[in-house]
Structure formats: structure tokens, C-alpha cells
Amino acid sequence: MADPAGRILIVDDEPPLLRMMSMYLGRIGYTVTVAASAIKARAALAETQEGFEMVVLDATMPGSSLAELASEILANPKVRMIVASGYPVDMSGLEAMAPGRVAFLHKPFSPQMLAETVRRVLGTKEEGI
Numbered sequence: 094m095a096d097p098a099g100r101i102l103i104v105d106d107e108p109p110l111l112r113m114m115s116m117y118l119g120r121i122g123y124t125v126t127v128a129a130s131a132i133k134a135r136a137a138l139a140e141t142q143e144g145f146e147m148v149v150l151d152a153t154m155p156g157s158s159l160a161e162l163a164s165e166i167l168a169n170p171k172v173r174m175i176v177a178s179g180y181p182v183d184m185s186g187l188e189a190m191a192p193g194r195v196a197f198l199h200k201p202f203s204p205q206m207l208a209e210t211v212r213r214v215l216g217t218k219e220e221g222i
Contacts, residue, residue: 099146100124101211104134104162105177106154110200114149117204118211131157138166145172147215149198149207152178160186167191173214177202 101123105111111127119125126141128134131154138145148166152159159176166174167190174191176182179200187195196214198207 099215100126100141100143102126102128102134102137102141102145102148104128104131104148104154105151106130107151113204114207117207121208123211130154131162134162135165144169147173147175147211149175149177149211152176152180152182163187163195164190167194175210175214 101118103111103114103118103125104127105114106129108129111129115125115127126137126145128137134148134150134154138148150159150163150166154162159182163174163176166172167187173194174187175196175198176184176187177198177200182197184195184197194214196210198210202210
């Protein structure tokens with residue numbers, strides 16, 4: 094399947110969830126890079142010349158606050174972001190920083206919920222998902 098909407102970086106410190114998201118988004122045609130820590134996420138962002146259209150970010154990553162890592166990610170005006178957490182997250186600061194480019198996804202979520210949120214935030218309409 095062709096890469097319908099580009100490259101996605103998934104940042105999460107829970108290996109089973111990281112695998113599920115990567116496998117599912119890859120299966121529906123996205124090019125996926127994974128990072129299991131804030132350090133690896135920063136390295137992936139710095140090393141990828143093509144850049145990412147989206148970052149799916151766990152709200153509680155050891156070694157970095159959500160505000161700090163999200164600010165670095167959203168400094169690129171082309172990147173959109175989904176913040177995932179099992180706990181309530183105040184998204185007002187991120188929404189003010191990047192209007193229309195951020196969304197929240199409550200854990201646990203299904204692969205279909207992930208795909209729907211990715212499509213909505215990227216503004217794409219893929220068939221068969």
C-alpha cells in the first residue's frame with residue numbers, strides 16, 4: 094500500500110502499545126518510526142531528513158515533561174501531534190501553541206480509534222480504515 098499521508102513517529106515507553114500502534118499504522122499504509130524514550134524521540138526527530146507529518150506522543154515519558162517535548166516537536170509548523178494518556182491532560186497550552194495541529198487520545202484505545210484520530214488530525218480521508 095502506498096504511504097497515504099506520510100511518516101509518523103510514535104513515542105511511548107510501553108512496548109506492547111508501541112508495537113500495536115506501529116503494526117496497525119504500518120498495516121494501513123503509514124511509514125512508522127518508533128521511539129521508546131524521550132531521548133530516542135529527539136534523536137529520531139533530528140536524524141530524519143524527510144521529517145514527520147505526525148507524532149503520537151505518550152503524555153508521560155520519563156526524562157521529559159509533556160510541555161518540553163511537545164514544544165520541541167511543534168516548533169516545526171508542518172508537524173501535527175496526538176497526545177495519548179490514560180489520565181486527563183490539560184491540552185489548552187498545546188492547543189494555543191499549535192491551533193488545529195494537536196489532539197488528545199484517551200488510553201486505552203482501539204486501533205480503529207487511533208486510525209480515526211490520525212486521519213482527523215492530518216485531515217485525510219482514507220478508504221477502508
